[in-house]
Amino acid sequence: GLGRxxxxxxxxxxxxxxxxxxxxxALIYLTVNLAVDLLYAAIDPRVRLE
Known part of the structure; x- marks a missing residue:
């Protein structure tokens, strides 16, 4: 794969x-990190996006 x-x-x-x-x-890492942050904010109402 890509590692090889x-x-x-x-x-x-x-x-x-x-x-x-x-x-x-790096782009894959940033995309996954952004998606997790957005999902976490959508799932947990205590988290607010600023």
Missing amino acids: LIIGAVLSRDFPVIQGGLLFL
Whole structure:
């Protein structure tokens, strides 16, 4: 998968593939984090979005 692609790129010093893979992982992390925050605010009425 993506992890194997990034590890192979690191070993062969393929910097554009490393950058692309890490950017993709960061975007996935941010998207999941935002979704969890919004769901948590929707489920728990004590949490307010400001």
